[in-house]
Amino acid sequence: MTAEQQGTDDGVVRYQRRGPVAVVTMNRPEYRNAQNSAMTYALDDAFYRAAADPEVKVVVLAGAGEHFSAGHDIGTPERDVDTSFDRRAGLWWDHVGRSGGESRFAREQEVYLGMCRRWRELPKPVIAQVQGACVAGGLMLAWICDLIVAADDAFFADPVVRMGIPGVEYFAHPWVMGPRFAKEFLYLGERVPAERALSLGMVNRVVPRGQLEQEVLSIAGRIAEMPALGLALTKKAVNQAEDQMGLQTGMDSAFGLHHFAHAHNAEVGRDSLAGHDARSMRDAQRTKGSGE
């Protein structure tokens, strides 16, 4: 590996520098890049590294294999919801050893909502390179990026209303696709193909699958010609405008509803996910004839 391509190739997240571009790649392709906590903390390390490196002007977030990310890990052998990590996204205490809603709230505040909010503030442009599935928790990772470039085989879905939960933890739906379509997206939980996501303004470009990486690196290279401070201030200006449109307060209020739903599920049923796991969610979608 040359100095132009410094990085690591092992672990659940790969980090590679290609000139002024840091490429951060989720690396659990055998599980469609389902995010366990090991992955979210590794992503946090990678984003910190990219933010701190003065040679890096632009960051790309990609997923190894056929899919960007199928969501949070709710069923792989490395699911690690009961594992402690050094907390970074806030001052809430460790969820491990706590029970019920207290444990769930502390964990999701840290590894889902808190991390995503922090990554959105990374003061360099971040481009999501999306192919295949971008589902539920996968949406959160695409949405915290500044640009989303999708392959023509990409699809987007948030099916968690089936669990009785009003959308994923990072509740940006009404801001990234408009309130009218956000309701359809959540009510139906169906796959939205890349071209439709483009027409909704949720993604920037759709390109043939074989040209995805090349197109993303081309855009990243052109952005990297701009001055770093100008890029950082531009990002902050647009993010602040989005915040003024209610993104942060809306997300806080939706997070409360999200946890009310988890707690209701746990109170009346088997668990906080209404008895669902990755397989049952997939089977439910298949029964409807819409894939996934």
Ligand code: ZN
């Ligand atoms: Zn949750």
